[in-house]
Each structure stands twice: as structure tokens, then as C-alpha cells.
Amino acid sequence: MSKFDADHFHGIHAIVYALFDGEERLDRTAMRRQVELCLATGVHGMAALGLATEVSKLTEAERRTLMDWVAEDTAARVPLAFTIFGASVAEQIAQIRHAESVGADWVILQPPPVGTYGAAEYIRFFGRIAQATDLPVAIQNAPAFFGRGLTADEIRDLVGQHPNIRLVKGEGPVVDIAGLISRTDGRVPVFNGRGGLELTDNFRAGCRGMILAPDCVDYAVRAYEAFRIGDEDSAEAEYRAMLPAAVFVMQGIENLICYGKRLFGARSGIPVHDRAPALRPDKIGLEMVERFAAQLGPLTL
Numbered sequence: 634m635s636k637f638d639a640d641h642f643h644g645i646h647a648i649v650y651a652l653f654d655g656e657e658r659l660d661r662t663a664m665r666r667q668v669e670l671c672l673a674t675g676v677h678g679m680a681a682l683g684l685a686t687e688v689s690k691l692t693e694a695e696r697r698t699l700m701d702w703v704a705e706d707t708a709a710r711v712p713l714a715f716t717i718f719g720a721s722v723a724e725q726i727a728q729i730r731h732a733e734s735v736g737a738d739w740v741i742l743q744p745p746p747v748g749t750y751g752a753a754e755y756i757r758f759f760g761r762i763a764q765a766t767d768l769p770v771a772i773q774n775a776p777a778f779f780g781r782g783l784t785a786d787e788i789r790d791l792v793g794q795h796p797n798i799r800l801v802k803g804e805g806p807v808v809d810i811a812g813l814i815s816r817t818d819g820r821v822p823v824f825n826g827r828g829g830l831e832l833t834d835n836f837r838a839g840c841r842g843m844i845l846a847p848d849c850v851d852y853a854v855r856a857y858e859a860f861r862i863g864d865e866d867s868a869e870a871e872y873r874a875m876l877p878a879a880v881f882v883m884q885g886i887e888n889l890i891c892y893g894k895r896l897f898g899a900r901s902g903i904p905v906h907d908r909a910p911a912l913r914p915d916k917i918g919l920e921m922v923e924r925f926a927a928q929l930g931p932l933t934l
């Protein structure tokens with residue numbers, strides 16, 4: 634049983650990058666360092682196995698390994714979520730069983746990476762998986778990245794049918810997120826992502842928090858903490874400081890994985906290696922990484 638109450642999840646949650654060694658194997662030491670650095674910034678939660686974690690490049694065994702590692706390193710200090718990736722109900726439930734076994738506090742369901750179906754099929758798919766666990770469940774709704782998703786009304790219907798679907802992980806403009814919050818009558822906490830773009834306006838719109846890769850997460854944490862005590866000027870200053878870098882890395886998921894991961898590596902001192910196939914950095918991009926890393930400063934314990 635989790636010691637964390639899903640109704641009180643909030644703030645900035647860090648979702649880890651998949652860090653590989655020079656042989657394209659998951660790097661245990663680098664992954665542990667990443668979690669330690671995120672926790673040191675004061676993040677309000679940890680997560681793994683989303684788009685930033687390159688989940689589609691990982692084998693099922695590697696996904697389980699990352700669950701083991703991130704759970705061990707987080708050590709129940711903050712709520713822990715795992716995104717659940719799989720092409721079938723059975724595969725996703727198997728992943729949830731492992732998440733439960735390592736002490737996950739909630740899970741985030743991705744739509745299956747096969748085909749494109751109508752809303753009714755996705756509602757049935759998510760519902761069958763949600764019924765198989767007692768953990769709080771979130772739906773990741775990112776039509777811009779997945780090419781498929783649910784409308785605000787469809788999410789409202791899904792949540793009404795399955796009480797343990799308790800949260801929504803969005804990936805969209807703040808106006809869309811605000812519409813989702815309105816259509817669900819504010820009953821379902823919504824976390825956004827998108828690298829922290831429109832950060833403070835997401836807070837104003839009623840977002841419970843953000844789930845972000847760690848390249849600028851320290852600035853996002855400070856912005857959130859300032860905003861929650863009513864110091865919007867300081868929140869805006871922190872957001873302005875991270876915004877150019879956030880815009881640079883959030884030009885698409887492959888760009889995030891190429892340059893966002895390198896920005897994190899430059900700030901943390903962790904070498905970054907790609908797993909093929911991958912977008913490879915070019916000279917201009919690397920120069921921008923170096924400049925943004927100098928502007929943002931190091932990530933340290």
C-alpha cells in the first residue's frame with residue numbers, strides 16, 4: 634500500500650531519460666545519478682518509462698529493470714509513477730504487476746502502439762487494464778505525439794466508468810488542458826508535460842503539476858514553489874530563465890531525446906550515448922546545448 638495519497642499528488646515530477654553506455658546498454662551508475670540529482674532539486678515525484686525514457690526502444694526485460702532501479706533509488710521519498718507501454722491488455726497488465734511489486738504509487742497508461750481505433754475501443758482497452766489494479770491510474774493523452782487520443786468528453790466518460798482512473802497526463806497546449814479541466818469539472822487532477830512550455834499558465838489553468846524530463850527541472854521546481862505561495866513574479870523569473878532551453882529541446886520527441894538528454898548530460902557531467910536508431914546531433918545543436926548549459930548552470934547534489 635502506498636503511503637502517498639493520489640488526491641494530493643502535485644508539483645513537478647521528473648521523468649528520467651534512458652541513459653546508455655557506449656555499447657548501447659542501460660547504464661546503472663548513470664541512471665542512479667540521474668535520480669539522485671532529480672531528488673536533490675526538490676521534485677515532488679519521480680517517473681519513468683514515458684516518451685523521454687525512449688520506452689519503445691526498450692525490451693520488456695529492460696522496462697522491468699528500469700522499474701527496479703528507479704524504485705530502489707527513489708526509495709519511497711516521493712511518489713513514484715511508471716508509464717505502462719504495451720500492445721495488448723495482457724502486456725500492459727503484466728507491466729503493471731511488476732510496477733506493483735516494486736512499490737509504484739501510480740501508473741500512467743499509454744495507448745497501445747498499434748493501429749488507430751475509435752474512442753470506444755480505447756475506452757474499453759484502458760478500462761480493462763484499470764480494473765486489473767488497485768493502484769491509482771492515469772491516462773496519458775498525447776494525440777500530437779501518438780497520433781491518437783481521447784477528447785475531454787471521452788476522458789470524462791472513461792473516468793466516470795472506472796473510479797481508480799484518478800489522474801490524466803496531458804501533453805498539450807494550456808488552452809487544451811484548461812478545456813479538459815473544465816469538462817471534467819475539476820474532479821480529475823491533470824498533469825501536463827511538453828517540456829515545461831507555458832509552465833506558469835498551466836498552473837493558472839488549474840494543472841495539478843507537470844511531469845518533465847530533468848534538463849530544466851530545477852527551474853521548474855523553483856517556479857512551482859514560488860507560484861504556490863503567491864510569488865508570481867519569482868515564478869515567472871524562473872520560467873523565463875528556462876524557457877529558451879525548453880523551446881530548443883521541445884521541437885519534437887526525437888529532438889528532446891537528442892538535445893534535451895545532452896543538455897541534462899552537460900549540466901550533470903554524465904556522458905550521453907545514443908541507442909540506434911536515433912536523431913544524431915549536429916554542430917549547431919551541440920553549440921546550443923553548450924550555451925544553454927552554461928546559462929542554466931550545473932546540476933549538483
